[in-house]
Amino acid sequence: MQFGVEALDQHYGSAQALRQVSFEITPGECLAVLGRNGAGKTTLLKCLMGLLTPTGGRVMIDGADGTSWSPNRRSRAGIAYVPQGREIFAELTVGENIEAAARAHGTYGSPAMEEAISNFPVLREMWKRSGGALSGGQQQQLALARALVTQPRLLILDEPTEGIQPNIVALIGEVLRSLKGRISILLVEQYLDFAIETADAFVILSRGTIVETGRAGAMSRENLTRFIAV
Numbered sequence: 001m002q003f004g005v006e007a008l009d010q011h012y013g014s015a016q017a018l019r020q021v022s023f024e025i026t027p028g029e030c031l032a033v034l035g036r037n038g039a040g041k042t043t044l045l046k047c048l049m050g051l052l053t054p055t056g057g058r059v060m061i062d063g064a065d066g067t068s069w070s071p072n073r074r075s076r077a078g079i080a081y082v083p084q085g086r087e088i089f090a091e092l093t094v095g096e097n098i099e100a101a102a103r104a105h106g107t108y109g110s111p112a113m114e115e116a117i118s119n120f121p122v123l124r125e126m127w128k129r130s131g132g133a134l135s136g137g138q139q140q141q142l143a144l145a146r147a148l149v150t151q152p153r154l155l156i157l158d159e160p161t162e163g164i165q166p167n168i169v170a171l172i173g174e175v176l177r178s179l180k181g182r183i184s185i186l187l188v189e190q191y192l193d194f195a196i197e198t199a200d201a202f203v204i205l206s207r208g209t210i211v212e213t214g215r216a217g218a219m220s221r222e223n224l225t226r227f228i229a230v
C-alpha cells in the first residue's frame, strides 16, 4: 500500500501535539515510529486510523486524500490496526474473535485465514477458550492474528511487545519479518532492540515533531537511544 502523511498538525486546545509531521512508508517495508512518552505517538496513530481528525495536513492512502475517511473506510481500504490495549472481544472465544474478523472482510475459510492463524500455534490450542481467559501474550497473538486474517495491506501496531514475555516477542518479530515484502507495517515501539531487529526505517518523534529519520542500517543504536532514552 502507498501510505504516508503530509504536514500533519494536531492541537488539543492551545497545546500542539503534532507539528508538520510528514513521512511515507515504502510499500512492503516496516517503518518504526519511536519517541518518548508524550512525544505524540498515540495522537499520530489516532490520526492515521481516523479516530481523530488532524487540525492540519493530510493522510494519503493509495494516492487519495484519506484524511477525512472513517475508521471503517480505512479498514476496508486494507489498513488493520492492533491497538495497545489489544481490544479483543473478551467474552467471545478465540475462534469467534478470528472468524468474526474474517467474515467482516470476506476472507472466512480462505487460505489467507489459515495462514494467519498458523503463525500463532497457541491459538489453535486455545480455540474454544474465551478471549478474556488468555494471558497478555496470548491476547497479543490473537489481536495480531485477527488483524492478519483480514488480509491487510498496511498493519499498524501500537507497542506490540509491551508487557509480553521474551519468547513471544521473538515469535511476533519472526512473524512481522515474514510479512515484509507483502504487507507494509507501521510499528510504534518503545522497545528499541525489537524495533532495530524489525524495522527498515525509523521516524523519531519528539514533542510532536520529527527530529530524525533514517534507514535502519544507517542509524546506530547509540544515536537512536539518545532520542528515546528517558
Ligand SMILES: Nc1ncnc2c1ncn2[C@@H]1O[C@H](COP(=O)(O)OP(=O)(O)OP(=O)(O)O)[C@@H](O)[C@H]1O
Pocket (backbone or CB within 6 Å): 012, 015, 016, 017, 035, 036, 037, 038, 039, 040, 041, 042, 043, 044
Ligand atoms: N486528549 C488530550 N487533551 C489534551 N492533551 C493531550 C490529549 N491527549 C494527549 N495530549 C498531549 O499531547 C501530547 C502527546 O501525547 P500522546 O499521548 O500522543 O503521546 P505518546 O507519545 O503516545 O505518549 P505515550 O507513550 O505516553 O502514550 C502530550 O503532551 C499529551 O499530554
